[in-house]
Amino acid sequence: MSLVRQLFVIGFLSLGGAFLTGMLHPDRLPLDESGLIAEGEITLQQAREIAVNGPVLWLDARTRDVWEDAHIPEAVLLNEDEWEALLPPVMDRLLLGARMPTVIVYCDSRACAASHDVAERLQEELPLVGEVYVLHGGWLAWEEATR
């Protein structure tokens, strides 16, 4: 069999396997990215709507280096590496206004778990904190939307 024909056979069989896995896998992925939004997450659009209707405190759960490099305007750094030192200023910001702000935590992208970890720990340690959400897609989603 010629090399081209061999590659065609391999490609054809792979496409068949990929198609069947995509259709039949018990944990198949959605065709639309919005179907991947996990519990406790909101889209950037939803975050903007919340910000229009009331105060929002953005928390950046990434490392200090990348936060210093660039972050969402007025976002406060809160990561688990420097938790003890960074929590007091966050508490000050939470109690600053007349109304408790909605907290929106983000990290680098959908691939990172830091925002979920920070949101969970914040709710555990500060039970009086209001609504806490995680930004779906994180900094990458913000960067793409504002590019």
Place this chain on the structure above:
Amino acid sequence: MDARARNVLIWILRLGAAGLFLYAAVLKVLDPREFLTAIESFRLFPYPVALAGVYLVPWLEITAAVALLTPALRAGGVLTLLVLMLFFTGIIMVSLARGLDITCGCFGATNETNYPLKILQNSGIILLLGSIALFDLSPKARHETP
């Protein structure tokens, strides 16, 4: 090295490479979400492309690995795996240049990136496939099927 010893050696290399890619592919097929996370950490592909890759890449690995052990498809199998490895290594090097923290997902692992180790590992696999390709892609070998 006589012809018999050479044939035994090439079969060991083929079995090793096929086993390696089948193992990597099965992990990806079993956990598509984790592989999607790994692909997205490269920040090179929009969601529809990443989604296609999640399903197509492991099946290319499976089919090519099986082809590697099938006399009629051997050359196509080794060429497909070689192109895949060069592609993977290329995007890992692009990520290194961009300073990204990738998760790779190559063998199901999504730990912190160790770029030198990852590039060394891929170079070893490319060397393995290159050795097989030298044999299986040569015009003489394609007419003899040990």
